[in-house]
Amino acid sequence: MANKNAPLHLFDRPNSYIGQSVPRPEAHNLLAGRGQYVDDLQLPRMLHAAFLRSPYAHADILTIDTTAAADSAGVVAVYSGADFADQVTPWVGELTHLTGLRSPPQMPLAIDTATWQGEPVAMVVASSRALAEDACALIDVQYQPREAVCDPVAALLPESPVIHSEYKNNLAWERDVTAGDVEPAFADPANTVVEQVLRFGRHTGVTLEPRSSVVEFNPAEQTLTYHYSGQAPHMMQAVLAKHMQLPEENIRIIARDVGGSFGIKIHTYGDDIATALAARLLARPVKFIADRLESFASDIHARDHHIKARLAVTSDGTIAALQMYDYTGIGPYSMYPRTSAIECNQILNLTGAPYKIENYHANGKVVFQNKNMMCQYRAVGHPVAMAVADSLLEQAAREIKMDVVEIRRRNLIEDNAYPVVSATGMKFADLSHQQALERLVELMQYEKLRKQQSTANENSIRTGIGLVSMVEVTNPSPMFYGIGGAPISAQDGATVRMDAAGALHVSCSITEQGQGTNTIIAQVAAGVFGVDIKRVKVTTGDTATTPYGGGTWASRGAGIGGEAVLLAADALKQQVLEVAAIVLQSNADSLDISQGNVIDKSDSAQRMSLDELGKLVYYRGSELPAEVQPEFVATRHFRVSDFPFVFTNGAMAAQVEVDTDTGIVKVLDFWVVEDCGRVINPKLVDEQIRGGVVQGIGGALFEECLYSDDGQLLNATMADYLVPMAGEMPDIHIAHIETPTSTSTLGAKGAGEAGTGGAPAAILNAINDALAPLGASIHTMPATPERILQALGEVPT
Amino acid sequence: MNHAQQVDIELIVNHEKINCRVPVRVNLVDFLRNELGLTGSHVGCEQGVCGACTVEVDGTMVRGCLMLAAQADGSTVNTIEGFAESGRAGHLQQAFATHNALQCGFCTPGMLASALEYLEQGGVADRAAIRQHISGNYCRCTGYQAIVDAIEEVAGQTETTDGQ
Numbered sequence: 001m002a003n004k005n006a007p008l009h010l011f012d013r014p015n016s017y018i019g020q021s022v023p024r025p026e027a028h029n030l031l032a033g034r035g036q037y038v039d040d041l042q043l044p045r046m047l048h049a050a051f052l053r054s055p056y057a058h059a060d061i062l063t064i065d066t067t068a069a070a071d072s073a074g075v076v077a078v079y080s081g082a083d084f085a086d087q088v089t090p091w092v093g094e095l096t097h098l099t100g101l102r103s104p105p106q107m108p109l110a111i112d113t114a115t116w117q118g119e120p121v122a123m124v125v126a127s128s129r130a131l132a133e134d135a136c137a138l139i140d141v142q143y144q145p146r147e148a149v150c151d152p153v154a155a156l157l158p159e160s161p162v163i164h165s166e167y168k169n170n171l172a173w174e175r176d177v178t179a180g181d182v183e184p185a186f187a188d189p190a191n192t193v194v195e196q197v198l199r200f201g202r203h204t205g206v207t208l209e210p211r212s213s214v215v216e217f218n219p220a221e222q223t224l225t226y227h228y229s230g231q232a233p234h235m236m237q238a239v240l241a242k243h244m245q246l247p248e249e250n251i252r253i254i255a256r257d258v259g260g261s262f263g264i265k266i267h268t269y270g271d272d273i274a275t276a277l278a279a280r281l282l283a284r285p286v287k288f289i290a291d292r293l294e295s296f297a298s299d300i301h302a303r304d305h306h307i308k309a310r311l312a313v314t315s316d317g318t319i320a321a322l323q324m325y326d327y328t329g330i331g332p333y334s335m336y337p338r339t340s341a342i343e344c345n346q347i348l349n350l351t352g353a354p355y356k357i358e359n360y361h362a363n364g365k366v367v368f369q370n371k372n373m374m375c376q377y378r379a380v381g382h383p384v385a386m387a388v389a390d391s392l393l394e395q396a397a398r399e400i401k402m403d404v405v406e407i408r409r410r411n412l413i414e415d416n417a418y419p420v421v422s423a424t425g426m427k428f429a430d431l432s433h434q435q436a437l438e439r440l441v442e443l444m445q446y447e448k449l450r451k452q453q454s455t456a457n458e459n460s461i462r463t464g465i466g467l468v469s470m471v472e473v474t475n476p477s478p479m480f481y482g483i484g485g486a487p488i489s490a491q492d493g494a495t496v497r498m499d500a501a502g503a504l505h506v507s508c509s510i511t512e513q514g515q516g517t518n519t520i521i522a523q524v525a526a527g528v529f530g531v532d533i534k535r536v537k538v539t540t541g542d543t544a545t546t547p548y549g550g551g552t553w554a555s556r557g558a559g560i561g562g563e564a565v566l567l568a569a570d571a572l573k574q575q576v577l578e579v580a581a582i583v584l585q586s587n588a589d590s591l592d593i594s595q596g597n598v599i600d601k602s603d604s605a606q607r608m609s610l611d612e613l614g615k616l617v618y619y620r621g622s623e624l625p626a627e628v629q630p631e632f633v634a635t636r637h638f639r640v641s642d643f644p645f646v647f648t649n650g651a652m653a654a655q656v657e658v659d660t661d662t663g664i665v666k667v668l669d670f671w672v673v674e675d676c677g678r679v680i681n682p683k684l685v686d687e688q689i690r691g692g693v694v695q696g697i698g699g700a701l702f703e704e705c706l707y708s709d710d711g712q713l714l715n716a717t718m719a720d721y722l723v724p725m726a727g728e729m730p731d732i733h734i735a736h737i738e739t740p741t742s743t744s745t746l747g748a749k750g751a752g753e754a755g756t757g758g759a760p761a762a763i764l765n766a767i768n769d770a771l772a773p774l775g776a777s778i779h780t781m782p783a784t785p786e787r788i789l790q791a792l793g794e795v796p797t
Numbered sequence: 798m799n800h801a802q803q804v805d806i807e808l809i810v811n812h813e814k815i816n817c818r819v820p821v822r823v824n825l826v827d828f829l830r831n832e833l834g835l836t837g838s839h840v841g842c843e844q845g846v847c848g849a850c851t852v853e854v855d856g857t858m859v860r861g862c863l864m865l866a867a868q869a870d871g872s873t874v875n876t877i878e879g880f881a882e883s884g885r886a887g888h889l890q891q892a893f894a895t896h897n898a899l900q901c902g903f904c905t906p907g908m909l910a911s912a913l914e915y916l917e918q919g920g921v922a923d924r925a926a927i928r929q930h931i932s933g934n935y936c937r938c939t940g941y942q943a944i945v946d947a948i949e950e951v952a953g954q955t956e957t958t959d960g961q
Contacts (some may be wrong), residue, residue, distance in 0.1 A: 027894040030902030031886075031909065033837020033877030040836035073801065130822065206904040208841045208849055208937055259839070260937050292842045514900030514938050609952030687897050687943055694940030718846040718935070726941040727932035731924075755940075 014594050017523035017529050021683035024519045029345030036214035036256040038229045038288045041488055046285040047076055048555045049275050050132035052122040052139050054114030057148035057370040057711025066140040074131030079123045081111035087277045089243050091268055093334030095484030098341045101173040103334035104164050108274040115332035116372050117711055118297030120271050125278050148711035152329035152367040153306055163368045165331055172334055173341040173366040177348050179423035180359035185312040185321030194395045195310035198694055198779040200303040200384050203703035205377055206723055209259020210290040215270045215279035223250045230265035231511055232551035233543045239268055255541035258513040263377040266553055267334040296716035301705050302377035304329045305384050311392035315446045317407040321359035328366055331373035337486040340374050340737050343368045346381025349424045352389040354433050354469040355411040360423040382757030390468045390761045391671045398772055408437055408469055427643050428738045436651040436673045443651050443735050444671040460661045463497030466765025467653045470758040474555035474750025475599045476648035491639035493547025496525055496562040496572045498632045500618040502596055502610025507539040509549020510561030516684035517557050521565050523680055528569035530593030547635055555750020558680055560638055563744040567636035579630045580613055646741045648749040650674040654762040658770040665701055675737040677749035685751045690732045692755020698724040700760035701782050806870040811879030819866045826850040826861030837877035837906045848934030851907035852876045860915040877906035886913050892947035900938030908934045912948045922953040
């Protein structure tokens with residue numbers, strides 16, 4: 001609340017770009033094929049890495065014979081896990097604030113035992129990727145297969161094999177949350193109780209640019225440069241420094257253009273670390289670009305939840321109690337350094353979060369299994385939490401014959417109730433669930449759609465409408481990761497300086513993956529300082545040239561990095577005005593900056609241009625009094641300190657058509673009302689939401705990493721793993737409510753994950769709305785045609 | 798097959814005559830990227846599914862990953878760099894920028910190539926037809942709507958021009 005009294009006129013100034021859809025300056029570069037992605041780099045003497053991966057989900061490695069591979073054409077080095085053992089310290093995916101979370105140490109390549117199909121076992125470094133792959137085929141590994149543990153529920157049964165011999169069972173973490181007492185509500189015969197088993201399949205990011213690393217090592221200076229396709233350069237710097245035992249300052253992380261990330265490229269992968277180790281051992285640049293098969297097999301997967309949940313409502317639709325049990329499979333290790341327990345934790349925290357719920361009980365079990373690792377991906381936990389609560393709520397509404405909008409009206413936390421602490425201990429402020437719902441009803445013309453629906457459902461095509469009310473975790477404080485010991489910064493920094501021509505140069509620790517980070521940085525800086533946005537140059541994605549900070553994740557860039565830019569630009573402006581006041585024999589308080597000129601505040605009369613002032617300061621400093629040494633550079637940092645997170649809220653709706661003959665679901669329409677606080681760039685926010693919704697629709701209808709019972713990934717190609725393509729996607733209608741967060745002057749909350757968090761629940765509800773008259777329902781994602789037909793009893797389960 | 802076997806090829810890439818000796822197993826997009834430094838064409842799946850490597854060979858938009866460089870011997874190839882430099886895609890580039898029809902930009906060169914194909918084949922401002930035409934190009938960021946908006950706008954301008 002520190003800045004509550006800050007003047008709002010910051011955003012009403014002539015140069016303010018807040019609220020304007022400023023186009024992204026880098027777009028023209030990318031549109032001309034002039035992007036600079038990691039794989040575009042060609043460095044002198046650069047080598048290429050390829051990995052041999054375990055074909056078994058669980059196997060002891062008996063022998064590795066690399067003789068033939070080492071003799072293969074173009075091969076410079078072949079490594080097995082043992083070769084790296086003294087080059088790197090193991091990493092452990094634990095956080096101290098997730099009490100009891102355990103995970104064994106991990107190394108870049110499997111040693112002795114392979115624990116998922118796709119785990120890197122050996123590495124070849126050669127003069128081309130093709131030659132490296134040729135040599136991989138010549139490595140002879142003898143395995144002794146072991147029984148694979150795949151199902152997270154069965155993995156906890158006493159008879160299950162235990163993956164890690166140092167533990168007695170396959171449990172990585174368990175948390176139990178209780179508020180009030182759920183039992184009386186479920187026992188009360190006057191209440192209606194609905195109960196479901198919900199399953200959320202694994203899916204993955206499918207960033208079009210795969211994970212990509214080019215690493216250079218300078219042995220004389222002991223410096224390492226990592227060309228990184230990712231979101232958190234300073235985290236990567238800290239991870240490499242710690243485990244390669246190099247001083248942090250000797251490591252430079254550079255992220256130029258990043259071809260999508262969505263949480264995939266923010267973790268520690270053995271193959272990336274092996275690439276850095278090879279570059280150090282060989283003192284030559286090494287490139288590793290995951291191919292698509294490797295991406296499916298080794299990029300983190302998301303979700304994989306088996307949930308049993310029940311909801312009790314009174315006869316007037318008031319939620320009386322909510323209870324859930326979540327089993328989630330995370331693969332053989334907890335991912336480092338963010339851990340694989342966060343998604344389950346989020347689900348326990350966020351299920352039912354938009355509603356007034358006094359009696360709540362949730363239990364989550366995070367379970368080791370022999371599949372690829374599961375970790376944080378766009379909208380961590382949100383799609384699961386929202387789908388559990390809102391599908392039960394809509395089912396309850398149907399059972400008590402209440403409209404699904406009406407039941408939400410009766411249960412949403414009132415807009416004038418904030419601040420509110422939820423049953424799970426979440427602190428909510430500045431939310432607008434009621435406004436969002438009413439705006440949604442208006443936007444989608446809900447009543448009209450319902451009338452059309454009642455007359456439309458005659459043949460095998462059934463239409464359905466589904467809604468969701470949601471929250472989104474954004475702008476996290478150090479309570480998210482840092483407090484638990486992870487090298488992850490919750491604060492961000494911005495440095496703003498003015499050059500001799502009166503232009504601004506901003507460097508900031510948040511990063512760009514296409515969402516428009518650099519654009520909104522320029523918007524904020526230009527507006528607060530007082531120059532045309534064309535005079536602002538932005539640098540991000542380089543640990544050598546930006547202040548320290550967390551990067552871009554958890555919908556935090558605009559809210560945290562944006563505020564740091566605002567504070568730095570304002571501080572620079574004060575500096576400039578003080579120097580200008582000396583030059584103009586005026587008073588800094590009576591001056592302002594507008595359109596690149598120092599002006600009189602009272603009548604906007606132009607006094608001198610910034611170009612003139614810059615040249616005076618930098619070239620003709622002798623004209624200044626001796627004691628005046630202008631800096632014209634300011635750095636400010638910002639973190640959220642009053643709340644663990646800054647929540648946003650929204651309401652979404654889907655209209656779908658279910659073909660009961662084929663089981664195919666067609667999304668006819670989709671509506672979003674989002675309150676992400678102050679909107680800096682409406683176009684960019686809308687596009688974040690649209691992209692997010694489509695990603696959510698993918699998870700709800702198409703995307704699943706399918707495994708056989710023995711842990712073989714069955715569909716690791718883009719032909720077999722279905723992603724949303726243009727032909728199946730609807731246009732998405734968006735409206736905004738702006739309730740600025742009181743935690744900052746800028747007032748921006750996050751918007752990057754809302755679509756992905758809310759869309760699956762809306763889609764699921766719409767399908768079940770369509771199926772309800774037929775007495776059928778589905779609670780498995782993705783809701784594939786086969787599963788729809790199974791739900792209808794048309795094909796066997 | 799002998800992986801080391803090489804062939805000489807001669808082709809025209811973006812109006813420039815190229816003579817090169819390439820390993821027979823190198824595909825067209827790897828050749829364009831690694832040998833000619835035309836890194837605008839991207840590699841997304843290497844299976845012809847994602848469309849990121851779409852380039853023009855002898856007047857047809859093809860997947861650069863499904864064709865060997867050796868097969869392009871004697872061909873005329875155009876890539877995103879060529880479309881941009883010749884001005885052939887200028888109207889589309891501007892519309893994509895205006896509508897923010899790209900985020901990370903990785904699919905963009907292939908998406909532009911498919912959009913260009915749609916327009917040059919006489920495609921009209923019909924959203925369903927545009928969606929159908931670009932349904933072989935995967936974009937994870939945008940959700941496609943802004944891309945459809947951009948192509949629709951250019952198709953509309955073309956129609957107007959034709960009408961006059």
